[in-house]
């Protein structure tokens with residue numbers, strides 16, 4: 001059937017009474033943008049392959065929606081994954097997925113741009129394509145099928161999804177998406193000469209675009225990856241290494257957020273105050289792939305808050321950043337918000353603050369007179385030793401001191417985030433989580449008695465591509481269960497709440513994160529066996545994944561848990577986030593020595609970013625003046641030069657260092673000051 005918007009609306013009126021949360025599928029929300037379909041030169045469906053309530057909270061998609069719809073010749077509309085009950089109804093009626101704005105079927109758009117922030121969404125991509133009648137495999141698509149483009153953090157290693165995607169995008173898409181649209185429109189207006197291959201050839205020339213079908217992987221006799229290189233016939237357009245794209249200056253923030261009719265996961269506006277992070281936590285993919293740090297000017301943030309409050313009526317706003325305490329105008333921002341909006345009901349959340357008194361004072365100012373939510377600590381490991389391994393050196397004493405301040409100022413709950421499974425972790429490190437949780441609860445009781453609460457949330461390390469832990473083994477399931485049982489036993493007491501994640505769901509994230517092209521067969525087979533909505537525990541089908549691996553003759557643990565030799569080619573070696581592999585190796589080796597590196601705003605460790613993006617940096621300095629809002633230290637003539645070493649061992653702390661060596665840097669890491677004091681005669 002030819003599914004026109006009218007026919008889709010008609011079918012929808014019959015289907016909606018039969019599904020949960022019908023408001024997910026009706027559109028028409030405040031600030032959603034409806035344009036004339038026939039007048040648009042380019043029509044893009046922006047898809048988030050999970051349910052509406054999650055997709056509406058995705059800032060990346062909101063940014064693209066805003067940028068694209070600012071162009072008069074572009075129409076961008078939203079699509080989310082229909083929940084399982086809706087999918088059953090759609091299959092019964094042969095109803096395709098449709099956009100919320102104009103209710104056009106997915107297959108009628110020029111481009112389907114899919115946001116993939118995590119790997120558990122892969123099977124939902126196949127569901128969307130299949131429901132839309134678009135062939136699953138790029139090679140089987142006709143010239144008039146939409147271009148299937150994917151971006152987001154999971155596309156740092158897109159190899160397991162390679163046959164399903166026409167093109168992937170690495171990095172920040174705010175500028176590139178316009179280039180991609182224009183390239184597609186020109187090809188189409190020229191009569192689609194050369195077919196889809198010609199379109200992909202043109203796209204491959206755009207920086208940040210990766211065309212998986214233009215590359216081939218080779219494997220050695222053991223089945224391990226030997227190389228991934230451009231195929232000879234595409235070597236003229238496909239670079240040997242595809243570099244991520246960044247924006248020199250962050251574009252203006254979204255202010256006119258779409259206001260949903262139903263509760264969403266984050267029912268609030270969000271303004272990104274800073275992109276990137278200089279702290280260098282070794283498990284953290286975001287901290288590596290979003291380098292360099294770029295700050296948004298505080299005046300721009302404050303003006304955006306004013307506009308957002310007027311345009312949406314939201315009563316809550318979140319200032320997004322990987323490390324809010326490092327935003328250089330944090331005090332001015334908090335003062336400015338309190339001054340302008342303090343009397344109104346606007347509540348502000350400032351996530352990812354460092355564990356210190358300054359953060360408590362900031363939060364107190366922001367929450368003055370309002371109901372206090374929990375205060376969050378994210379030490380990620382509970383022993384000083386293990387926090388050195390992961391390069392998050394917060395002294396336990398400092399955490400306990402901060403807990404005193406939190407409870408004494410009226411908060412009743414402290415939430416603490418940890419991970420188990422870090423390299424070199426032992427049962428003693430797991431026990432340290434229990435002990436620290438109990439110590440914090442004890443402090444709470446000293447201040448507010450039985451009202452004190454502690455939430456301990458413990459996830460499992462999934463070694464991620466493009467992090468120093470990308471070679472590390474993942475802990476085996478039996479040990480993870482043993483460690484989780486230990487925590488359950490030790491933290492069973494009033495006032496304590498423990499949450500743990502399911503080891504098998506984590507294993508799935510692990511094999512997809514570091515998988516190679518052979519996993520495409522596994523993904524497709526698992527999907528045909530019923531795997532979908534893999535991030536939802538009640539939908540997760542472990543059996544389907546096990547069977548898919550068995551049928552493909554592949555070993556799940558070989559992908560999920562194996563320690564990779566440093567010299568083994570990695571599936572994402574031909575894709576770069578600008579951070580050199582040598583830097584990652586040095587960081588991994590230093591982690592095994594428990595060596596700590598401090599904030600690279602003060603001291604560049606030559607990760608490769610400045611060199612790679614020197615033109616963008618210059619552009620930012622020209623546009624914004626000064627350092628352009630970039631976090632990397634200023635080098636060059638006239639600027640004070642920081643010592644840089646390609647192998648930055650002298651800049652790291654290690655127990656073998658003499659007190660004299662440590663003394664140069666110790667003041668930056670409080671726990672090292674203590675160690676130095678202990679070791680000095």
Ligand code: SF4
Pocket residue numbers: 278291292293600601603604605606607608609610611631632633
């Ligand atoms: S180039 Fe230097 S300062 Fe910039 S992110 Fe890399 S290590 Fe940090």
